[in-house]
Amino acid sequence: MSIYLLVDFGSTYTKILAVDVSNEVILGRAQAPTTIDTDVTIGLNRALSELVDTCGLDLRQVEGKYASSSAAGGLKMAAIGLVPELTLEAARRACLGAGAKVVCSYGFEIDSDIVREIEAARCDIILLCGGTDGGDKRVITHNARMLAHSEIACPILVAGNRVVSDAVRDTLERHGKKVYRTSNVLPSLDMVEVEPAQALIREIFIAHITHAKGLDKAADFIGGPIIPTPKATLQAATLLAQGTVEEPGIGSLLVVEVGGATTNIHSVADQSPVTPQTVIRGLPESPVKRTVEGDLGIRYNAPTIYDFIGRDAFLARLRDLYPALDDPSGDDQRFDPDEHIEYLSKNVGHVPTTELGLNADIVLAESAASIAVERHAGTVRQEFSVVGEILVQHGKNLLEVENLIGTGGIFRYGLRPERILSSALFNPEKPWSLKPRNPKTLIDRMYMLYGIGLLAEHFPAPALRIAKKYLTETDLGS
Amino acid sequence: MKRRHVNRSVVIGTIGADAHMIGGWVLEKAFKEARFTVAFLGAVVPQQEFINAAIEIDADAILVSSMYGMGLLDCEGLRDKCTEAGLDDIILYVGGTVAAPLELEKNWPEVERRFKEIGFDRVFPNTCTAAEAVQALKTDLGID
Numbered sequence: 263m264s265i266y267l268l269v270d271f272g273s274t275y276t277k278i279l280a281v282d283v284s285n286e287v288i289l290g291r292a293q294a295p296t297t298i299d300t301d302v303t304i305g306l307n308r309a310l311s312e313l314v315d316t317c318g319l320d321l322r323q324v325e326g327k328y329a330s331s332s333a334a335g336g337l338k339m340a341a342i343g344l345v346p347e348l349t350l351e352a353a354r355r356a357c358l359g360a361g362a363k364v365v366c367s368y369g370f371e372i373d374s375d376i377v378r379e380i381e382a383a384r385c386d387i388i389l390l391c392g393g394t395d396g397g398d399k400r401v402i403t404h405n406a407r408m409l410a411h412s413e414i415a416c417p418i419l420v421a422g423n424r425v426v427s428d429a430v431r432d433t434l435e436r437h438g439k440k441v442y443r444t445s446n447v448l449p450s451l452d453m454v455e456v457e458p459a460q461a462l463i464r465e466i467f468i469a470h471i472t473h474a475k476g477l478d479k480a481a482d483f484i485g486g487p488i489i490p491t492p493k494a495t496l497q498a499a500t501l502l503a504q505g506t507v508e509e510p511g512i513g514s515l516l517v518v519e520v521g522g523a524t525t526n527i528h529s530v531a532d533q534s535p536v537t538p539q540t541v542i543r544g545l546p547e548s549p550v551k552r553t554v555e556g557d558l559g560i561r562y563n564a565p566t567i568y569d570f571i572g573r574d575a576f577l578a579r580l581r582d583l584y585p586a587l588d589d590p591s592g593d594d595q596r597f598d599p600d601e602h603i604e605y606l607s608k609n610v611g612h613v614p615t616t617e618l619g620l621n622a623d624i625v626l627a628e629s630a631a632s633i634a635v636e637r638h639a640g641t642v643r644q645e646f647s648v649v650g651e652i653l654v655q656h657g658k659n660l661l662e663v664e665n666l667i668g669t670g671g672i673f674r675y676g677l678r679p680e681r682i683l684s685s686a687l688f689n690p691e692k693p694w695s696l697k698p699r700n701p702k703t704l705i706d707r708m709y710m711l712y713g714i715g716l717l718a719e720h721f722p723a724p725a726l727r728i729a730k731k732y733l734t735e736t737d738l739g740s
Numbered sequence: 741m742k743r744r745h746v747n748r749s750v751v752i753g754t755i756g757a758d759a760h761m762i763g764g765w766v767l768e769k770a771f772k773e774a775r776f777t778v779a780f781l782g783a784v785v786p787q788q789e790f791i792n793a794a795i796e797i798d799a800d801a802i803l804v805s806s807m808y809g810m811g812l813l814d815c816e817g818l819r820d821k822c823t824e825a826g827l828d829d830i831i832l833y834v835g836g837t838v839a840a841p842l843e844l845e846k847n848w849p850e851v852e853r854r855f856k857e858i859g860f861d862r863v864f865p866n867t868c869t870a871a872e873a874v875q876a877l878k879t880d881l882g883i884d
Contacts (some may be wrong), residue, residue, distance in 0.1 A: 345792040396777055397797035434804065451779040541759055541784045559848045608846055645757040645784060652759045654784050 264325050265289065268713035269306065270491055271331035271480060272610060274522060276305040278293060278313050279713040280324075283724050288732060295611070298333040299526065302680040303479045306544075307738030328716035329484045330332030332491035337467055340385045341367040344401050351545055353391040354449040356421065356456035358530075358552045360463035361493030362387070369472060371404050377412045385416055386465060386471050390430070395449045399578035406430040410437035417466050420461040421447045454545055454647055464489060492552060493670070494520060494715030496528050500550050501718040501726050503530035503665075509723045512730065515665035516638075516698055517711070518631050518686050519674050522610050527629045527638040528552045533658050535640050536696065540653040545656050551668045553638045554617050558630040560623055560672065561610040568603045571629050579628075583681070584621040594618050599639040613675065620677040627672045632685035661688060663698040667733065669706035684738050704733040747883045751793045752803045752835075753781030756814030760807035763836050767803060770870035774878070787818050791825045794834055796860025801821030801831035807866075811838035813856060836874065842861055 268279040278295045280289040294308035313319055339362040343350030347367040357364045365383045368376055381389065390409065402422040403601035409418060410433050417440040420430050427443055434441045444458045468487040472478065481488055495517065505511030514531035533547040558564045568576060576599055581587050587594050602622060606612060614620045640657025666683055673679045680703065688699045710732055717725035752767050754760050761783045762771050767781060768780040779793045795867065802822070815834055822830050839851045844865055855863040862876055878884055 334769045347795050348792055348796045394779075396747070398795060399798070448796070450777075461809065484854070530832075539759075541782065543784065544790070545784075647757040647759060648810070649759065652757065652784060 263323065265319070265323050265454050266717065267327040268716045269329040269480075269484065270494070270712045271298070271302060271306075271329065271333040271477065272491065273332050273336065277709065277712075278306075279708070279710055280313060280319055280729060281713065282319065283716065283721050284733065286724050286727050288388050288710060288728065290321060291317060291708065292712070293728050296333050298476055301479065302333065302477060303483060304483060306480065308501040316574070317367045319632050326720075327484045328486065328720070329480065329488045330716060331472075331477055331479070331480070331488050332632060332710055335363070336476065337362040337463075337471060337490045338365045338384070339363065339387050339463075340365060340380050340383060340388045342369075342372065342388065342390050342392070342397055344407055344643060345369060348451065348545065349391045349393065349448050350482055352454050352456065353389050353421070355454065355548075355551070356447050357389055357463070358554060359456055359496065359548075359550065360460040361496065361552075362463065363554060363556065371401055372390065372408050374408070377408050377414075380409075381413050385472065385604050387416055387466055388414065388418045389459065389463075389655070390418055390420040391447050392644045393429050394451060395424040395446050397423055399423055399426045402426060402430055410434050410439060411557045416438070416440075417465065419444065419462055421445065440632070444632065448545075452546060454548060456548070459570075459585040464493065466600055466642065467492070468717070479550070489716075491712055492526055492554065492630040494548065494712040496715065496727065497718045498711045498715035498725075499528040499530050499667075501714065501722055502667075502729055503606060506726060509726045513664035513724070514662070514666060516635070516660060516663050516667060516701070517667045517685065518635060518683065519670045520561050520627045520630050520668075520682065520692060521670050523556075523563060524551065525555045525558040527555075527635040528611040529638065529658060529660060529663070531660060531663050533640070536653055536655055536659050536661070540642070540676060542655050542657050544656045547640075551638070553576040553634070555630070555637060558634055560626040560630060561606055561612070564603045564606040564626055567629050567633075569597070570633060571661075576625060579625045580621055580727060581623060583678070584618060587618065601630070603656050618675075623676055624678055624681050625680045627676065628685035631682050635697055636692070636695050637687040641694050642696060643694055657696070659696045661696050662701045663701050665704060666698055667711075668675030669703045669711045671709065672709045674707055674709045678736050680736050683736070687738070703736050703738055705736050706732075707734050708732050746778070746796045746883055747800055748765060748775065748883070749777035749779070749797050750801045750877070751781065751790055751797065751799045752780045752804040752805070753785035753792070754783040755787070755788060755806065756806065756808075756810060756846045757783055757784060758806055758808045758814070759783045760805070760836075763805040763807055764868050766804070767873060768770070769790070770874050774874045783879065787814075787821055788819065791821055794822070794830060795828055799830060800881055801833060803873070804832070804834040805836045806810055806834060807836045809837055809840045811836065812858075815855065815860065816858050822879050832860045833862045833864065833873065833877070834860050834875055835866070837866050870877065
């Protein structure tokens, strides 16, 4: 046996998975509320003792521990670029792919109002981009000057026009800012290169943010670096899709992760044009992509989802799932959706126990998943020209994606998780949205994907085999 | 108008609903060989994308290709948008089958006049070579 603990300090719960890497089995899992405001190890120890109680684990046998964290707001970043669709978009992708939450983003010259917004946003890192290599120098230079004269104390990562990177760094350093510099996220318009920036974001997270978030004690316990949770999930998705030298992956995939505050979508698939003649527009897409919808979550953001779909549609979908809602002899006659949604947003730790509550969660989650996947997936539109019809595609074509995976609390505890995955599929009523048409569907009932991502860095092949073993295939037709 | 510093960089693409790509490719190759930085946007490019690219790469010129006869309609307003976006000294060229073939043959001076009226610095008929386009831009930029 070689036992490893995989810990996630989530915003609400601290979760632990115990895996036996040599036998490739999950020994157990446990969780307890995260205690980041006092001492993060309190929650950790509670989860640990639950783990010991439930699966009879002897902690002395543990050979190693790895951890991720999204506690204390996760990794919050500001992205600054030049043209919103170009360097700013590349900067945002760099942040998202590093597992960050982009709390504010700005194109063109920033002014003093924007600087105050950035100061107020209390970011962990600012990513400063602008201009392709040899392109515009003026705007990034101006923006660096504005940041230099601000009260901002967090590290600033410069990844813009190479020609002025040194000057930009000097400007910032002269005013006492902590500056990191790497290559341009958009060296030329046909090349998005976010990996160097992402590697540095990870280093900065480990060097500064762990301490700033009060995770020092957690890092001491783990005995190694803590990475952002979404980064761990993205690593799991990449490993699962692409495989290793000794163990094949499962092919292209889309991961839907519905949470209380946000909905994360990860895809590992090529941009692939809809037809060979299709014209592709916009920045090139990388195979591994993450988007996060900060307005879609089934607790904190339940009211936003509810507003999107509307009271009538919400009730109609709920009736469809739960016909007893209208039963005159039942207890649910007094159900007021407005009140229920309000309650959820104020009691973010709420775990439903009634049929009605469980079904209401499903309605919220399927709506969140549907909107989030629509925002993640590419689009196609028809243009008519003198030579006939042309298809113009923006973003990723996910029509032929081979696997669709659901993860997050709702897939573990909720009713009918397959309903949520169905909403991520191609919808004939919206043929322009390139969502998966006929994927194999898998559910992460163990809520283990983050752990697979943590393990992937050290034991890729066993991690992949464990993931394959514990993902449950499901039939959306039933 | 104050002449900009020369950055030896151009944006090339086929405008509007036009899916022709070859003309743009040929130009891309010719300008790269002439040591220009080229942002090649491909076909079916909206005006805004030409402008976005020009801002980001700090372009000296936007070279618009149009091969399906509707160039005038597609190009109208590009100069105004450039001005609005702060690209007030950018050079605009258009070339290809920029109007109906019969018009090109019979009424070239009129076609040229109308493109110049909407703000293009030069208009090239479909008989122009890539080398001629490169030379024209070098002349306009005042480099060799």
